Amino acid sequence: MRNFKYFFIFLFLLPISTICFGQNKYIPFIDQNKYWLYNVYQDFESNRVVNSYVIWTGQDSIINGKVFYKLYKSNLDGFPISPTNYNFVPFYPYKFKDKNLSWLITEDTLQKKVYFKFQDSLKLLYDFNLEVGQSLDERLLNIIKPANWPIKDSLGKITALIIENSYNSDRKTFIFNGPEVYGLPFVTDMRLIEGIGIIPYNGFYPSYDIIFDFCEGSLCDITSNTIENYKAKSKQIIIYPNPSSSFIQVETHIDISSVEIIDQNGKVVMISSEQNINIGDLLSGIYIVKCITKKNEVMYEKFVKI
Numbered sequence: 147m148r149n150f151k152y153f154f155i156f157l158f159l160l161p162i163s164t165i166c167f168g169q170n171k172y173i174p175f176i177d178q179n180k181y182w183l184y185n186v187y188q189d190f191e192s193n194r195v196v197n198s199y200v201i202w203t204g205q206d207s208i209i210n211g212k213v214f215y216k217l218y219k220s221n222l223d224g225f226p227i228s229p230t231n232y233n234f235v236p237f238y239p240y241k242f243k244d245k246n247l248s249w250l251i252t253e254d255t256l257q258k259k260v261y262f263k264f265q266d267s268l269k270l271l272y273d274f275n276l277e278v279g280q281s282l283d284e285r286l287l288n289i290i291k292p293a294n295w296p297i298k299d300s301l302g303k304i305t306a307l308i309i310e311n312s313y314n315s316d317r318k319t320f321i322f323n324g325p326e327v328y329g330l331p332f333v334t335d336m337r338l339i340e341g342i343g344i345i346p347y348n349g350f351y352p353s354y355d356i357i358f359d360f361c362e363g364s365l366c367d368i369t370s371n372t373i374e375n376y377k378a379k380s381k382q383i384i385i386y387p388n389p390s391s392s393f394i395q396v397e398t399h400i401d402i403s404s405v406e407i408i409d410q411n412g413k414v415v416m417i418s419s420e421q422n423i424n425i426g427d428l429l430s431g432i433y434i435v436k437c438i439t440k441k442n443e444v445m446y447e448k449f450v451k452i
Contacts, residue, residue, distance in 0.1 A: 175343070176215050176252070178203055181201070181202045181240075181360065181361050181362070181368065183200045184199055185356050190327055193233075195233040197221065197222075198221075198222040198236040200219070204218055207250075212252050213252060215251050215252070217247075219246050219248050222241065233448070235447070241368075242368075248350070251271060258275040259274070259275065271350075282338070286349060289348075290302065290324055295331070300323065301323050302323065304321070306321040307320060308321065313342065313362075317340040318339075320338040321335050321336075322338060328354075390425065390450075391451070396422075396423065401439060404418070404437075404438045405435060407433050425451055434446055
């Protein structure tokens with residue numbers, strides 16, 4: 147009778163354990179047609195974007211029995227800074243100006259670690275198997291920690307593990323202590339997101355460029371059209387005042403059906419049918435405005451909430 151009792155307890159707990167493990171299913175980092183898009187800022191005191199580029203995965207190849215993917219970096223074409231355009235604005239759909247091979251990368255999906263090939267050895271790019279209390283590896287710490295960092299708090303320590311929706315998927319997310327380098331320096335929450343990497347700074351190279359978009363597979367709107375066709379198809383959005391602390395006005399010559407505001411984690415935080423939007427309740431930071439036209443076309447622009 148006792149054995150039957152434990153058997154029924156096991157049957158009761160089995161679905162619960164299955165659900166828990168299902169939630170923790172690993173999302174691989176490497177695949178073809180993945181794109182990380184970054185803005186380059188003029189300096190730490192300015193919100194001016196002077197350039198944009200994309201890091202993306204190309205075709206795979208087999209080296210010594212291990213699958214590697216080519217990782218490229220390409221500058222984006224767009225509207226340059228001018229007397230009427232404060233920021234560089236990439237054309238949308240995105241168009242590459244060049245193509246530069248950066249690394250060959252590979253992944254151990256059992257250990258949940260991503261490596262890049264450096265000469266004849268492998269170097270750790272990302273570790274998605276960390277626990278609360280552990281820290282990022284030394285390479286990532288050196289990338290995110292500014293020179294002459296004035297604050298004594300330790301950076302890179304994992305403070306929480308959560309599952310949250312980022313860029314159309316529920317992903318395991320590692321919250322860690324990171325530096326806010328724009329404006330007055332302070333320690334803030336940053337994210338290491340499964341399948342994506344570090345948000346908001348560039349986790350591939352030593353820089354403080356900020357990711358403004360991420361996409362993969364059929365969700366990516368990448369074109370190989372000529373610049374002339376690009377300019378003809380691009381529909382620029384104007385947002386003012388930018389930066390703003392209370393309201394923004396979204397202007398375009400195309401009829402808009404809805405406006406979505408997306409945070410740096412790819413989460414939709416506001417939806418509006420109006421083009422004059424109250425942003426007073428948003429946290430300070432950089433946001434993407436996604437405008438959906440009545441013809442179901444999509445346009446994007448950035449603004450800064452102060």
